[in-house]
Amino acid sequence: MDNRQVLVVNGGKRIEGELEVHGAKNSALPLLSAAVLAHGESILHNCPRLTDVDAACRILTCLGCRCSRSGSTVCVDATNVSGSEIPENLMREMRSSIVFLGAVLGRTGRCRLSFPGGCELGARPIDLHVSALRQMGAVITEEHGYLSCSAPSGLKGARITLSFPSVGATENILLAAATANGVTEIHNAAREPEICDLAEYLTKCGAKISGAGDGVIVIEGTERLEPSEHSVIPDRIVAGTYLCAAAITRGELILTHCEPSHMTAFIQVLEAMGCRTYAYGGGKLFISCKKQLSAPPTIRTMPYPGFPTDIQSLFTALCATAEGTSVFVETIFENRFRHAAELMRLGAQIKVEGRVAIVEGVKSLSGAKLCAAELRGGAALVTAALAAEGTSEISGLCYIDRGYESIESALRSVGADIRRV
Numbered sequence: 316m317d318n319r320q321v322l323v324v325n326g327g328k329r330i331e332g333e334l335e336v337h338g339a340k341n342s343a344l345p346l347l348s349a350a351v352l353a354h355g356e357s358i359l360h361n362c363p364r365l366t367d368v369d370a371a372c373r374i375l376t377c378l379g380c381r382c383s384r385s386g387s388t389v390c391v392d393a394t395n396v397s398g399s400e401i402p403e404n405l406m407r408e409m410r411s412s413i414v415f416l417g418a419v420l421g422r423t424g425r426c427r428l429s430f431p432g433g434c435e436l437g438a439r440p441i442d443l444h445v446s447a448l449r450q451m452g453a454v455i456t457e458e459h460g461y462l463s464c465s466a467p468s469g470l471k472g473a474r475i476t477l478s479f480p481s482v483g484a485t486e487n488i489l490l491a492a493a494t495a496n497g498v499t500e501i502h503n504a505a506r507e508p509e510i511c512d513l514a515e516y517l518t519k520c521g522a523k524i525s526g527a528g529d530g531v532i533v534i535e536g537t538e539r540l541e542p543s544e545h546s547v548i549p550d551r552i553v554a555g556t557y558l559c560a561a562a563i564t565r566g567e568l569i570l571t572h573c574e575p576s577h578m579t580a581f582i583q584v585l586e587a588m589g590c591r592t593y594a595y596g597g598g599k600l601f602i603s604c605k606k607q608l609s610a611p612p613t614i615r616t617m618p619y620p621g622f623p624t625d626i627q628s629l630f631t632a633l634c635a636t637a638e639g640t641s642v643f644v645e646t647i648f649e650n651r652f653r654h655a656a657e658l659m660r661l662g663a664q665i666k667v668e669g670r671v672a673i674v675e676g677v678k679s680l681s682g683a684k685l686c687a688a689e690l691r692g693g694a695a696l697v698t699a700a701l702a703a704e705g706t707s708e709i710s711g712l713c714y715i716d717r718g719y720e721s722i723e724s725a726l727r728s729v730g731a732d733i734r735r736v
């Protein structure tokens with residue numbers, strides 16, 4: 316990945332055609348971590364080709380697993396897990412590597428990793444992860460920026476109540492509880508589809524889990540997990556990104572290999588704005604936005620099944636040229652409007668006050684040089700550039716490539732004038 320690369324977009328072209336949605340990054344990562352628990356070779360299909368997935372495979376290799384990819388299938392042979400330390404450079408490269416903690420602890424009885432540290436979205440604390448694992452008997456010390464964890468007499472089941480339905484904490488508890496001694500209950504658990512996907516894979520491996528997708532998940536620890544074969548669910552945020560690209564260019568699009576039932580919170584916002592959508596079944600979803608869009612009712616990001624924080628930036632871009640005033644309240648992360656300043660360089664009228672952003676719709680946007688500073692905000696800049704008159708140039712592609720398989724070839728295949736130089 317050459318950091319000097321930029322995307323050059325000549326805006327004003329309608330998005331029209333059919334696009335396949337790739338597997339979910341935020342499911343593939345915990346699934347790759349879970350493979351560490353299985354004594355043998357697991358096979359994961361529909362694994363997206365993303366730099367974050369490559370980083371996760373490098374972590375698995377550091378732990379002594381054998382990782383291989385052919386197309387969108389990744390094989391992980393965790394017969395011999397010899398390591399229990401996640402190298403600092405990989406922790407820094409991808410803070411979500413924290414999701415390896417529960418699995419490595421469960422498999423080896425110890426784990427050492429550097430503090431994931433903050434990211435572009437804010438502090439990203441891991442206090443919920445640490446307190447839950449301590450309740451399960453893990454001894455965790457934090458010193459010099461490192462977490463040293465051990466469970467010499469193994470992990471034990473516990474009744475855990477999360478003060479916030481943290482996705483990552485729920486995943487780490489699931490991974491640690493799968494082979495713990497006794498029963499673990501997670502109260503106020505995250506309900507995201509990625510949690511259900513992880514629970515489904517673990518169950519195939521022999522884990523005893525009930526309630527995934529609900530607020531209370533019960534895991535009865537089992538002695539040993541065997542490898543299994545699994546297909547990663549579609550990426551609902553990538554699907555939503557493509558829907559916003561069609562909507563902002565007043566185009567039409569058919570998505571394939573997607574899961575509309577994971578996207579209801581924002582599909583209904585698109586319809587409130589004036590788009591027409593139709594779910595055919597079989598993973599196909601149609602959207603048409605042939606007329607002027609109007610501002611939606613206030614958008615408040617919430618844990619699933621509420622409006623996802625990850626799609627918020629795409630909708631602030633979409634609302635930039637919708638008629639009327641749109642209000643966004645970002646309740647999940649403290650600093651997730653950084654893309655607003657870049658959108659304003661295209662002529663968007665956005666006022667940010669802490670966790671609230673007010674977007675005044677304008678008639679049109681005009682191309683500019685833009686700089687992505689985080690993954691979804693970067694995708695929002697690309698989406699806005701598709702509708703901006705004239706040429707836009709977007710740098711910071713390393714962020715976008717973490718979550719989108721070649722975003723430019725996907726969009727070019729449905730009519731966008733976009734290329735990577």
Ligand code: EPZ
Pocket residue numbers: 340341342344411438439440441442443444445479480481482483484624625647648649690691718
């Ligand atoms: C996951 O992050 C996703 N990442 C994020 O997607 C997503 O935005 C987020 O869930 C919310 O849906 C992956 O799955 C790899 P959280 P995660 O723990 O697990 C606070 C993307 O663009 N919190 O649910 O880190 C935290 O600060 C990424 O693909 C604590 O206070 O999210 C945040 O405000 C970005 N203490 C809120 O909870 C903790 O111990 C949500 O965090 C943990 C979290």
